[in-house]
Amino acid sequence: MPGIKIELLIPEMFLFAWALFLFLYDLGAKRKNSQSLGYLAMFGVAVTAVLLSLFHGGMVFGTMFQSDQLALFFKVIFLGAAFMAVGASFDIASEKIHNHRGEYYGLILLSTVGMMFLSSASELLMLYIGLELTTIPLYVLVAYFKDDRLSVESGMKYLIVGAFSSAILLYGLSILYGLTGTTDIVLMKINLSLVFLANGKIGPGLILAIVMVIAGIGFKLALVPFHMWAPDVYQGAPTPITGFLSVGSKAAGVVAFARIFVNGLIGFATDVMAPLDWGIIVAVLASAAMILGNITALRQKNIKRMLAYSSIAQIGYLMIGMVAATDRGISAVSYYMFIYLFANMGAFTIATIFNDKTGSDGIISYAGLSKSSPGFAACMTVFLLSLAGIPPLGGFVAKYLVFASGIQAGYTWLVILALLTAVVSLYYYANVIKMMYFSSESPSYKIKPPIPAQIVLFIGVAGVVIFGLFPQPILNLAAEAAKVFAF
Amino acid sequence: MIMLQYLALAAILFAIGVFGVLTRRNAVGILMSLELMFNAANINFVTFNKFIAPGGLTGQIFAAFVIVIAAAEAVVGLAIVLLLYRNWKGINVDRINIMKW
Known part of the structure; x- marks a missing residue:
């Protein structure tokens, strides 16, 4: 058939095949030789990135699979998150996981495949399948330490909340389908406008659908009031998976939100036809996220929980760009997510190694870290300052x-509220830095990360610093990405 | 008004599912309630396919995919319930509360 460019799917197909290969390789490989699996996974992700640079631009399956600039930009973020999560996992894989290392790495890659499909979806079915393909491997990964009660508990919580939210999202999507008779997002927008022009109103069905879709995606984003699972899951999951969850899965939710709302339901955010202004709902939720996330983070004693609440606050800042729903807003969101990848994955990598x-995960045990491992403490400082939004780091430009x-x-x-809460956030980020640098304790251990983790830390610091000082190339790409919505 | 009856059935199923997820304390009961919610959405899709967009098959294909996804979700869910049983010797979710705030 003309117009089908199946080769655009090659990056996804390769990554999928590579994940299956890792499953099989683990069967044949010697148990002691655990490092090779991790390197193979990193290699697969890198090859996928190369393939992605060769095959993009166009669509497959009618309009279902859009390989446009926005998808490309976010796919790079997903691959980066997978690369860094795998790199941070080496010690955990060799010490805590004994029999299923291949599945561990393979599931990370499978989840990445789901995110890549999701970011390309311009059709509700594809979007939903991508979302589930992202989340189902993550359920397994969160509960991966089978004998660790924390891990199993967080896995159960994540599963219940995740499935509940995806069922709500699905019901919302079914109503959208009923209102428009199509699952193509652009056609959906046109049909909704036609109905509106014919009747002068849209009715309660659309409102119900919008609320349900916001709730469904809000769970994935950990937007207040759908954030209850996030701190528990972040604390209990294996730490590299927490990082992957907080960056990859969140970025996937951001893309899904942008595709449905900013592309599909945009006509209903303006005054011309405004049966329901979803912008206001999301703005209120974002402000709640900023307030609650930042205030609750203040009293956390566990670094993973603290980062969980900080990520709830970060999603609040990020949604400002989304409710703006302009091309500047979307490009700002893309850039924000890009910097967030480096800073947050870096911080979670540090937490993993530590x-x-x-x-220990306690913030108190970071006391005096700068004396025993100065380079390590310096990396953490850079990541935290970027998350707090201190110039000249990337987080400042993004904010x-x-x-x-x-x-x-x-x-x-x-924005005023965001600025005020950002000041509050300085306190808890600086608290960790204070612990590391200005504590009288001098710990006996010296932390020397394994080589892959050093690579990850180097990528993180380099990304935050370089793209903070010279944001222009990434900003250009982000502006390109925002153009796909044709405002 | 036959369509409304189907939609009402779906809405009632969905409400039962939500109620079950929120009130059940048995982990398997929660998984069953989740299945009800997925199937409510499926009924919606098939109904809309028949009455709103009879020309295509999108709704029915969607429902078929959702059935598969719900099965996959149930598999992972039951595996995690098994882990719960091994670690706690029970599957009452009230007892699984190490982490709070």
Whole structure:
């Protein structure tokens, strides 16, 4: 058939095949030789990135699979998150996982495949399958330490909440399908406009659908009030998986949100036809996320829980760009997610290595880290300062762009609130830095990360610093990505 | 108004499912309630396919995919329930509360 460019699926197909290969390789490989699996997984992700640079631009299966600039931008983020999560996992894989290392790495890659499909979906069926393909491997990964009660408990919580939210999302999607008779997002928009023009109103069905879809995707994003699972799951899951969850799965939710709302339901955010302004709902949820995330993070004693609440707050900032729903807003969101990848994956990598060495996640046990392992502490400082949004690091540019897009779109109150809560957030980020540098304790251990983790830390620091000082190349790409929505 | 009857059935199923997830304390009961929610959405899809967009098959294909996805979700769910049983010697979710706030 003309117009079907099946070769655009090659990156996804390769990564899928590579995940299956890892499953099989683990069967044949010697148990002691655990490092090779991790390197193979990293290699597979890198090859996928190369393939992605060769095959993109166009669509497959009618309009179902869009390989556009936005998808490309976010696929790079997903692959980066998978690469860094695998790199951070080496010690955990050799010490805590004894029999199923191949599945561990393979499931990370399978989840990445799901994210890649999701970011390309411009059709509800594809979007839903991508979302589930992302989440189902993550359920398994979260509960991967089978004898660790924390891990199993968080896996159960994640499964119940995740399945519950996806059922709500599905019901919302079914109503959208009923209202428009199509599952193609662009056609859906046209049909909704036609119905509106014919009747002068849309009715309660659309409102119900919008609320349900916001709730469904809000769970994936850990947006308040759908955030209850996040701290528990982040604390209990294996730490590299927590990082992967907080960056990859969150970025996937952001893409899904952008595809459905900013592309599909955009006509209903303006005054011309406004049966329901979803922008206001999301703005209120975002402000709640910023307040609750930042305030609750203040009193956390566990670094993973603290980062969980901080990521709830970060998604609040990020949604400002989304409610702005302009091309500047979307490009700011893309850039924000890109920097967030480096800073957050870096911080979770540090937490992983620290836990491997000391067996503790408490913030208090970071005391005096700068004396025994200065380089390690410096990396953590860079990541935390970037998350807090201190210039000249990437987090500052990202926050600035998002806030600017919010003001431009008229959400000044939201931006003022964001600035105030960002000041609060400084306290708990600086608290960790204070622990590491200004504590009288001097720990006896010295932390020396394994080589792959050193690579991950180097990528993280380099990304945060370089793209903070020279954001222009990434900003250009993000602007390209935002153009796909044709505002 | 036959369509409304199907939709009402789906809505009632969905409500029962939500109620079950929120009130059940048995992990398997929660998984069953989740299945009800998925199937409610399936009924919606098939109904809309028949009455709103009879020309295509999108709704029915969607429902078929959802059945598969729900099965996959149930498999992983039951595996985790098994882990719960091994670690706690029971599957009452009230007892599984190491982490709070």
